[in-house]
Amino acid sequence: MKLIYEKSVEGRKGYFLREDPYKEISLKDCIPEYALSRTKKELPEVSEVDVVRHFTVLSKLNYGFDDGFYPLGSCTMKYNPKLNEHLALLDNFIYAHPCVDEDFVQGSLQIIYELNQYLSEITGMDQFTLSPAAGAHGELTGVLIMRKYFMDRGELRHKMLIPDSAHGTNPASAAMADFNVVEVKSNKRGGIDLVELHKLMDEDTVGLMLTNPNTVGLFDENIEEIAKVVHSKGGLLYYDGANLNALLGIARPGDAGFDIAHLNLHKTFSTPHGGGGPGAGPVGVKKHLVRYLPTPIVSYNGEKYFFEEVGEKSIGRLSAFFGNFSVLLKAYVWILSMGDEGLKETAKTSIINANYVMSKLKKFYKPVYDRFCMHECVLTGREYKKYGVKTLDIAKRLMDYGFHPPTIYFPHFEPYAEETIMIEPTESESKENIDLFIDTMIKIAEEIKAHPEIVKQAPHITPISRPDEVRAARNPTLIFKEINENR
Amino acid sequence: MKYIPNTDNEKKGMLKEIGVSSFNELIKDIPENIRLKRALSIPGPFDEEEIKERVYLIAGKNVNFFSFKPLIGAGAYRHYIPEVIKAIVSREEFYTSYTPYQPEISQGNLQSMFELQTHLAKLTGMDVVVPSLYDGASAVAEAVLMAVRITHKNRIIVSSLVHPHYREVITTYTEPHDIEIIELPFDKGCTDFSDLKNQLNANTAAVVVQSPNFFGGIENIAAIASEIHDTGALLIHSIAESISLGLLTAPADMGVDIVAGESQSFGMDLNFGGPYNGYLATKTRFLRQLPGRIAGETVDKNGKRAFVMTMRAREQDIRREKATSNICSNHALNIVAANVYLSLLGKNGLYQVALLNTKAAHYLKRKFAETNNFEVFEYPFFNEFVVKSKIDISEVKNRLSRKSFIPPLRVDRFYKKCENYLLFTVTEIFKREELDKIIEILGVSR
Structure with a gap:
């Protein structure tokens, strides 16, 4: 199909803006010559109708969930409820600026605070950060927390165990925290090879990143033993939440020995994939890791919601602001639609x-x-x-x-x-x-x-x-x- | 159950065909010990109307943001968003589709990526573009890691007028990698480059400058480019307000090596901070070090034009721990938003919006200079500027919010020494009369 550039006609306009009301101000007095572009940037010149037709035709070359069956394993392409989309477009939410005083945004903060509580309850973790923008961003958050935890204890650990069945993001994230990736083989039943895990897990190992159910669609039946092995050497167990959908209301990573968990709201919690994003990758931790979470988190004092800095042990900031608010809101609405009963039925x-x-x-x-x-x-x-x-x-x-x-x-x-x-x-x-x-x-x-x-x-x-x-x-x-x- | 089509009866029938008598037989692998034996303590299920009421009520606890125009920007800008954009991005084919791994049924997304890559190449003068990273902060952090990989050096010099949150994210991303970060001071509204020569050494990987910077100031980037390149370092240009590209010199023409931008201003709602959309633009020779997805043009079996994700050997699903980044999901839907915005505004529209931003902001600043309540500073700026308030800051906030304006940013939130300084942002959404009203509100002594 033709590109929008190939539809350009000199002088054609798609956007009309009122006339310059500041004629008395000369541009040359505002911007120094060295910074002013000598020519206009060569974007296309098309009409509004041209644009609408162009993108409507483009959209029809795509295949969305609403077009039919989308059985992409590990991606959880579920229905994206229309109600969620509607509520995420309310004026009071979409026009909310991220740097205003807390008293202007009590509603947005309430959503963040309550979603944090719901996700903690669903996963059995103690506290979440909602700022990671995607699953891999959540993984980066998680591995940085692991790194900080050991630094704080004065331990230098270098290895990260990752199963051969793991998503590519796991090793790539571990590398971003400068860990050496050590692959753990799967056994003939599809789980972690315990003998090998025993061998590999040592005091130079940060921990294990595990997807459970794993990427072959099986729940690792040895999860309690795995947690024991990792913890016995002082390591941390990381939960990749890509496949949490199967466990909703049935079992919780927090009860299975996991110390850190990231979720993919665009998988398990029904928010749309958008052709590859934006999603959201909240990270939950157990109590002993709360102090390392990225900053800030939202707290509530019974009257008012407010931002709280995590403190000097925090891994720092992960996003320009607080993450993908509209995605968080859609997940919040989905949880309210399902309740306990609906989550169990989902799994x-x-x-x-x-x-x-x-x-x-x-x-x-x-x-x-x-x-x-x-x-x-x-x-x-x-x-x-x-x-x-x-x-x-x-x-x-x-x-x-x-x-x-x-x-x-x-x-x-x-x-x-x-x-x-x-x-x-x-x-x-x-x-x-x-x-x-x-x-x-x-x-x-x-x-x-x-x-x-x-x-x-x-x-x-x-x-x-x-x-x-x-x-x-x-x-x-x-x-x-x-x-x-x-x- | 809501959103679950199959009835209990159907499920029973399916279990039978699977060959089990109960659902529990399917989940025997989950040890009894770790099963949840109680109901989750969460609200719901609610019906659709109940949920709407609940969420409307919560939304009502925010101020009525639509009628409160923001005099605050600081990396998140309220521009007018034409209706066409929402109409297009709310098409299910765009928002409910997956990453375009199957190009035969994803040409809409792939062509849109390619078109935004082209738009951003035209705006920045660069050869290659990654059209989506999470935001401007992660984009500049990735650019820094990229520069370290390219140069095999590990010293980074960052202007203190790069957005404070972006600098924090750079710190978070670089902390594990033995990278030294040096900050350059500022003088009035621009970076003080007088010490740059001394700071640059043979181990410097990159210099990071934001322009327009956090104070709205336009940096003279071209003037520092050659001394940076002389030491073998790269020049990274961070852009938080990409509307400025409608008016300002293309970064490539100023000697920039990597542009790390935020495209929120191209048709994305403020949304309390996200989702926005970061991008990177650079020279062809750095292509293989770029993180994230890139679309390329090719032909199909029948010779018909086709687009695919390409240069995939950089990515995590192929290279695992050797990938250039761990990024997988990006902010793809916002690629469509930015593409529609830039296509619609086009050559003249973007120029006009940028022009109106500049003039409106300069108009307000000049008016401030005429009052006795504010001290203004002389430095070139785009649509944001810093003033020193002689009236109490909380008084400024109260006066403005009473008249339905979101007050400007208190600069001392980020720069402790800048007490009583305010960062005003003026975009095209302000009419001249509104700016006059603001002067009326703030210009009087009481």
Whole structure:
């Protein structure tokens, strides 16, 4: 499709602003010559209608949750309630400036304070910071807290244990706190290999970052033992909350021995993914770590909500202001909509839906671990390799049938998880949609045997066919340049 | 249950097909010991109307911000946001979609990334752009880490007029990495660069300057560029108020190496501090050290133009601990907002908005100079300026809030010695008559 620049017509305007009411003031008297751009910046010149049409057409090239089934494992693509969107757009919230005195923003502060309490109750942690802007930002917060904790005790620890099944953000976050990443292998049941953990966990180790349920969709049944091993060497246990959806109201990381937990409000708590963000990644800690939280936090004295600095042990500030307020508000509204009963039902339904998918598909796509799963199941496309069909092809073919593909090639660790297909239906999907997805996956399995080319060339009816990603990386075109500029 | 389609009966049927008699059989892996055996102590479930009432009530505890125009900016600016932007970003295809890992059904997001990259390249004069990081603070912190990786040096010189919160975030991000941070003092409204030469040494990775700076001051960046480059250090330009780019010289033309910006002013609500949207812009030779997602143009199998996320070998899901950053989710929806804003305003609109900001702010400052209640300072500024108040600061606050204005920032909140100094911000949302009214309110002695 044409770029907005290719629709530009000299002199066309999309925005009308009142005439300059300060004619007596000359720009030259305001801004020194060295700082004043000699020409106007070459943005496009288009009308309001041009803009609306352009972006409406662009939007239609996207696939959103509201368009259909979105079984992206580990991403928890659940429904984003319209009520939440409405309430996040109230004037008193959206026009609230972050630097005003507390008496102007008692309402916004109340939301932050109460959400902190709800998240603490749901996870069994003692205190949250709501300022991290995303899951990885929460991880950075968490690993910095771990670092500060040991510095405060006068201990220098260098290693961070991370399972081979972990999200890439875990090792990347640990590296940002200058820790050496040590990989822990998964065992043949899909959990942490305890023998190896015993071996690796020592007094030079900060702790373990663990996703539980993990990325193969299994709850690590040895969690109590894992916590014991980590704590016995003075380490800290970090909870990656990517998969908290399965545990809501059933079990709490805080009761399972975790010292720090980050959540992804854009996964578990229904806030939209927005094409890749903004989300929010609050971090909760147990009492012994509260003093290291980023500053500031919101407190309440029975009459008034107010900001409180965390103190000199704080890891400092993580964001320009207090995090993604409108995202926090949407999560707050979702919790009120669900209550205890609804949260439990969320976890339960998500687990039933995932097991249902696995039980119906396991004959066609072998599960990485043939056990009951939690909120997502991880299957493989390995046996179709002999037809020359890769998991990628299966994913692409799903688009022709109107589905967003599941997560593929993640997790990846040998020898168990290869050519993976990670399916997370969430609680939002109805049985008939899930059945339709299952039937389609089976149909694709048949297609592979009969007409593998159809699958290998898929998708066929999407706005574009497979793009040449190698060309994009080898010969990067990262901004639009008019032809004459290229010369 | 709200938002859960399947009925109890359907769930029962599904359990049967799975081959279990009860849900509990599915969760046997969760040890009994750690199960929660009570109800969570949280309110709800409430019906939709109950929730609305509750939340409206809470919203009512804020002041009526819509009619309270802010004379405060300090990194968060209230500009007029055309309705087109909300109409577009509230399309479900944009706000309910996932990260565009499947380009065949994500061209809307990918093309929008590419377009914003182009807009920001035009505004900054740079070659490559990361269109989204969390905010201007994390952008400048990432820029600092990037400079350290590029130069293999670890001394950073930062102007004390970089937003105080941005400087705190730089400290948080760099603390684990043995990076030394030196601050340059300020003089009136601009950075005092007289000591820069002495501070620069062979171990300096970067100099960080914000312009317009925290006091609204326009720094003479071009004047310091060559001495910085002579030592092999990079020049990082932090921008909190990106509307200024509509009027001011492109950073690339002043010798800047990395622009670390905040694009909140491009169509994003104040929202009590977030979500906003950071960005980085730099030269092609630093491309491989950039953090975060970048869109690139290519063709599909049939030769049709297509956009994909590219240069992915920098990212955490591929490189794990060797990635340039841990960033995964960014503020993608705000890419769309900024893209729509800049497309709509275009070449002339952005210039006009920037012009009106400058003139309105200078108009108010000149009027202050005519009163006896404020001392003004001579330094070049964009849409924010510092004055010293001769009337009590709390009196200023009371007078302004009584007439529905959000008072300016007390500078001593961040710069302890600047007692009685106020940072006024004036954007295009103020009409000339309103500025006259402010003078009327504050100009009188009682």
